Amino acid sequence: xxxxxxxxxxxxxxxxxxxxxxxxxxxxxxxxxxxxxxxxxxxxxxxxxxxxxxxxxxxxxxxxxxxxxxxxxxxxxxxxxxxxxxxxxxxxxxxxxxxxxxxxxxxxxxxxxxxxxxxxxxxxxxxxxxxxxxxxxxxxxxxxxxxxxxxxxxxxxxxxxxxxxxxxxxxxxxxxxxxxxxxxxxxxxxxxxxxxxxxxxxxxxxxxxxxxxxxxxxxxxxxxxxxxxxxxxxxxxxxxxxxxxxxxxxxxxxxxxxxxxxxxxxxxxxxxxxxxxxxxxxxxxxxxxxxxxxxxxxxxxxxxxxxxxxxxxxxxxxxxxxxxxxxxxxxxxxxxxxxxxxxxxxxxxxxxxx
Numbered sequence: 001x002x003x004x005x006x007x008x009x010x011x012x013x014x015x016x017x018x019x020x021x022x023x024x025x026x027x028x029x030x031x032x033x034x035x036x037x038x039x040x041x042x043x044x045x046x047x048x049x050x051x052x053x054x055x056x057x058x059x060x061x062x063x064x065x066x067x068x069x070x071x072x073x074x075x076x077x078x079x080x081x082x083x084x085x086x087x088x089x090x091x092x093x094x095x096x097x098x099x100x101x102x103x104x105x106x107x108x109x110x111x112x113x114x115x116x117x118x119x120x121x122x123x124x125x126x127x128x129x130x131x132x133x134x135x136x137x138x139x140x141x142x143x144x145x146x147x148x149x150x151x152x153x154x155x156x157x158x159x160x161x162x163x164x165x166x167x168x169x170x171x172x173x174x175x176x177x178x179x180x181x182x183x184x185x186x187x188x189x190x191x192x193x194x195x196x197x198x199x200x201x202x203x204x205x206x207x208x209x210x211x212x213x214x215x216x217x218x219x220x221x222x223x224x225x226x227x228x229x230x231x232x233x234x235x236x237x238x239x240x241x242x243x244x245x246x247x248x249x250x251x252x253x254x255x256x257x258x259x260x261x262x263x264x265x266x267x268x269x270x271x272x273x274x275x276x277x278x279x280x281x282x283x284x285x286x287x288x289x290x291x292x293x294x295x296x297x298x299x300x301x302x303x304x305x306x307x308x309x310x311x312x313x314x315x316x317x318x319x320x321x322x323x324x325x326x327x328x329x330x331x332x333x334x335x336x337x338x339x340x341x342x343x344x345x346x347x348x349x350x351x352x353x354x
Contacts, residue, residue: 001311001314001315001319001320001321001322001345001346002029002030002320002321002322003027003028003029003030003321003322003324003338003341003342003345004028004029004030004031004032004056004058004221004321004322004323004324005023005028005030005031005032005323005324005325005326005338006032006033006034006060006223006323006324006325007031007032007033007034007044008034008325009033009034009035009036009038009039009041010038013033013044015331016031017047017048017051019331019334019335020048020051020052020055022335023055023335023338024052024054024055026335026336026338026339026342027338027339027341027342027343027345028055028338028342029055029056030055030056030057030058030088030321030323031048031052031055031056031057031058032057032058032059032060032090032221032223032323033045033048033057033058033059033060034059034060034061035059035060035061035062035063036094036098037098037102041059041060041062042059042062042075042079045057045059045079045087046078046079046082049079049082049083049086049087050082052083053084054086055086056083056086056087056088057079057083057086057087057088058087058088058089058090058167058221059088059089059090059091060090060167060169060187060221060223060323061090061091061092061094061167061168061169061187062075062089062090062091062092063091063092063093063094063098063099063103064091064092064093064094064110064113064114064117065093065094065099065103065105065107065113066094066099066103066105069116069117069120069121069132069137069139070120070124070130070139072089072091072117072121073120073121073124073125073155074124074155075089076089076121076125076164077124077125077155077157077159077160077164080159080160080161080164081157081159081160084160085160085161087164088164088165088166088167088184088185088221089121089164089165089166089167090166090167090168090169090185090187090221091114091117091118091166091167091168091169092114092168092169092170092187093107093110093111093113093114093169093175095107095250095251095255095257096251096252096255097251097252109135109136110175111174111175111178112134112135112136113136113137114168114175114178115178115182116132116134116135116136116137117137118166118168118182118183119132119134120132120137120139121164121166122163122166124154124155125155125159125161125162125163125164126162127154127155127158127159127162128154129152129153129154130152130153130154131152139152140152165184165185165219166183166184166185167183167184167185167186167187167219167221168183168185168186168187169187169188169189170186170187170188171188171189171257171258171260171261172257172260173199173200173202173203174203176188176200176203176204176207177203177204177206177207177210178207179207180203180204180206180207180208180210180211180218181206181207181210181211182211182212182215183215183218184215184216184218184219185218185219185220185221185321186218186219186220186221187221187222187223187323188200188220188222188223189223189246189258190243190246190258190261190262190298191222191224191298191314191317191319192265192294192297192298193297193298193310193313193314193317194297194313195265195266195297196317198264198265198266199261199264199265217320218318218320219320219321220317220318220319220320220321221320221321221323222314222319222321222322222323223323223325224298224299224300224314224322224323224324224325225238225239225242225298225299225300225301225324225325225326225327226299226300226301226307226322226324226325226326226327226337226338226341227299227300227301227326227327227328227337228302228303228304228307228336228337228340228341229301229302229303230302230303231296231299231301231302231306235301235327236295236296236299236301237287238327239295239298239299239301239327240287240288240290240295241283241287243274243287243290243294243295243298244274244278244283244286244287244289244290245278245283246258247259247262247271247274247275247278247290248274248275248277248278248279248283248286249275249278249279253275253279256275259271259274259275262274262294265294267291267294270289270290270291270294273289274286274289274290277289300322300324300341301327304340304343304344307340307341307344308344311341311344311345311346312346315346322341322345324337324338324341326338
């Protein structure tokens with residue numbers, strides 16, 4: 001199991017960059033930078049590539065709607081070059097409120113677009129003249145569109161690797177099945193270590209039945225909040241607030257992937273209540289409505305013995321990379337908590353989620 005850390009896009013980037021040597025000494029092997037509708041992740045990843053020599057880097061995630069497939073491939077190749085082959089391209093569909101509300105493009109066919117983006121990226125990295133005739137992307141553009149002067153081109157530079165790992169953030173059963181089938185890694189959010197099969201069991205089985213063995217073991221890159229200490233209400237409060245935000249307000253009333261996930265976990269009544277309270281502006285009440293079992297099930301919080309058991313459960317579920325989100329407010333405590341978790345990791349990789 002590999003130890004990584006997610007850097008909050010809203011705050012904490014500068015602090016984490018300065019402490020990168022301390023985190024690395026504590027056992028950190030990967031840093032992932034998200035991108036929502038804040039600062040872009042690419043510039044920050046380039047900065048981290050220049051500030052480090054061995055820590056791996058990943059995007060978590062770049063939306064497939066806001067950049068063309070070729071630009072995603074070029075960006076990944078550039079970051080992989082700057083980092084000496086340490087980059088993983090994390091992509092995802094985001095959601096309609098961000099894609100249509102901030103980027104101004106239609107949120108259509110997220111699975112089909114993601115599949116074609118992956119195909120195109122891998123073709124670019126192999127430096128093949130880029131031709132793609134898909135349902136969602138046609139490259140070069142047809143002569144009946146535009147000027148008619150487009151022609152197949154190949155990447156000018158030679159990438160460090162012709163197969164940069166691709167991770168997909170997926171929650172819905174169809175998206176998870178596709179991710180397991182064709183991607184190098186899966187980035188789930190709010191992975192409940194006791195109920196994940198209820199949400200994704202059939203999708204995981206279907207994806208694995210279609211997976212090409214040449215892809216190798218699927219890397220399960222799990223973003224998870226972590227704190228070493230007694231799991232008090234105060235420590236767990238940020239997790240509770242985040243769950244309330246995502247289940248209640250991260251999406252429209254009838255289109256909220258996180259609310260749907262909570263329902264598949266078996267919290268249908270609670271998910272409805274959380275959403276009603278949150279959309280009514282009663283955010284504190286929405287947070288109080290989040291079940292304790294859900295808060296604890298998606299977190300790594302406790303003393304070292306409790307954490308060891310929780311990490312073992314994740315390893316048994318097939319998680320291969322932990323993207324920690326330290327809950328401690330003091331920088332030194334955050335580094336110490338990462339070191340504690342590093343000392344609890346199992347020595348070998350799991351075979352993948354089943």
